[in-house]
Amino acid sequence: MKKVLMVLAMVLSLLFPYESTFAKTVDLTKDSNYQVIYKALQSQKSKVKVKYNSRVFAVLHKVTEDHPEIFYIDYSKITLWTNGLLELGYTGSSKTINTQIKQLNKKVNAILKGAKSKKKKVDQIKYFHDYIVNHTKYDYVHYIKGKVPANRYNAYGVLIKGTGVCQGYADAMKLLLNKAKIPNYLVVGKAKSGHSWESHAWNLVKIGKSYYHVDTTWDDPITSNHKQVKRYNYFLLSDKEMSRDHKWDKTEYPKATSKAYSSYRKSLK
Numbered sequence: 001m002k003k004v005l006m007v008l009a010m011v012l013s014l015l016f017p018y019e020s021t022f023a024k025t026v027d028l029t030k031d032s033n034y035q036v037i038y039k040a041l042q043s044q045k046s047k048v049k050v051k052y053n054s055r056v057f058a059v060l061h062k063v064t065e066d067h068p069e070i071f072y073i074d075y076s077k078i079t080l081w082t083n084g085l086l087e088l089g090y091t092g093s094s095k096t097i098n099t100q101i102k103q104l105n106k107k108v109n110a111i112l113k114g115a116k117s118k119k120k121k122v123d124q125i126k127y128f129h130d131y132i133v134n135h136t137k138y139d140y141v142h143y144i145k146g147k148v149p150a151n152r153y154n155a156y157g158v159l160i161k162g163t164g165v166c167q168g169y170a171d172a173m174k175l176l177l178n179k180a181k182i183p184n185y186l187v188v189g190k191a192k193s194g195h196s197w198e199s200h201a202w203n204l205v206k207i208g209k210s211y212y213h214v215d216t217t218w219d220d221p222i223t224s225n226h227k228q229v230k231r232y233n234y235f236l237l238s239d240k241e242m243s244r245d246h247k248w249d250k251t252e253y254p255k256a257t258s259k260a261y262s263s264y265r266k267s268l269k
Helices: 008-015 032-042 056-066 094-115 121-135 140-145 155-161 166-179 262-267
Strands: 003-005 047-049 079-081 085-087 184-193 196-207 210-214 235-237
Touching: 032 047, 032 056, 094 121, 094 155, 094 166, 121 155, 121 166, 121 196, 121 235, 155 166, 166 184, 166 196, 235 262
Parallel strands: none
Antiparallel strands: 003 079, 047 085, 079 085, 184 196, 196 210, 210 235
16 A cells, blocks of 8 residues: 655646646546535544545545635545545634634535625625725735745635735635625636736626626735725636736636626726
């Protein structure tokens, strides 16, 4: 029996957005390990028996991507053995994690209560967008130092601590959309930063029969005077509009061709 170590490249690929090598050919949600891993993480099990194959880590990532409420996994503590034993690790004790889960659930329920006052789906999505932008600061200080705390990458950091980076913003948005039963995807790709492209994450939401892009990170710009600014430059965009400074594998996500909310977006303040 051999141990499969999660080398640095694998750890980084799980902590940061990446494009799955299996996404184009395999629906990872239908993989036999998906529900096994999901239930194990939900129950905070220390180990679980899976079907050993080359997709285990990709499935693990897919589970956490689909379920941002599972924010407490520690990827550096994960080990897969060739006999199918998957050892899992977490960011704290069960007591600490359960306390954090209760905090997050309470916050999410409060936000959902506010969103329910909005009759139209588009207004509910705007409510989530505005809440995240108004209550979150991008953790630029740690980002430029290359020492971003783990919780800045998840929904807990954004909704409870009020600070995060793009992955945390996108996870928080996805969590709220999931709870509101609004169809959505977490998009992983790149965004233009000066003359270079950097890994980035945002959301794709469905209204009616059409999908639209929402990037709460880029609608929460960092200002020189550190004042909180809310904008709607990246709220309900089409693929064409989003492609001006974002890029992603369009074969992995539904097409967003509608510009139905262009006028609505321009009317927002």
